[in-house]
Amino acid sequence: MSTTEGWTEVMWNGVDAVAIGKEPQLNTSPYWVLFFIGFMIFGSLFIMNLFVGVVINTFNEENEKLGKNHLLSDT
Numbered sequence: 001m002s003t004t005e006g007w008t009e010v011m012w013n014g015v016d017a018v019a020i021g022k023e024p025q026l027n028t029s030p031y032w033v034l035f036f037i038g039f040m041i042f043g044s045l046f047i048m049n050l051f052v053g054v055v056i057n058t059f060n061e062e063n064e065k066l067g068k069n070h071l072l073s074d075t
Contacts, residue, residue, distance in 0.1 A: 011036040
């Protein structure tokens, strides 16, 4: 779900769920929508922060390999 691929289908299945072994009923628990939307917001932010952290870490490692001022010209 945190990849945002088809998360609305999962959300509506969760809203319609009644109990284990019972058939789903339409809009049984509408408050689960808040949980799923909150999960999407925090889950997406968490994944985005991990991605940005890896990119920054890799950039810093490459920057140290090449030297501190490799982007500066003589002027």
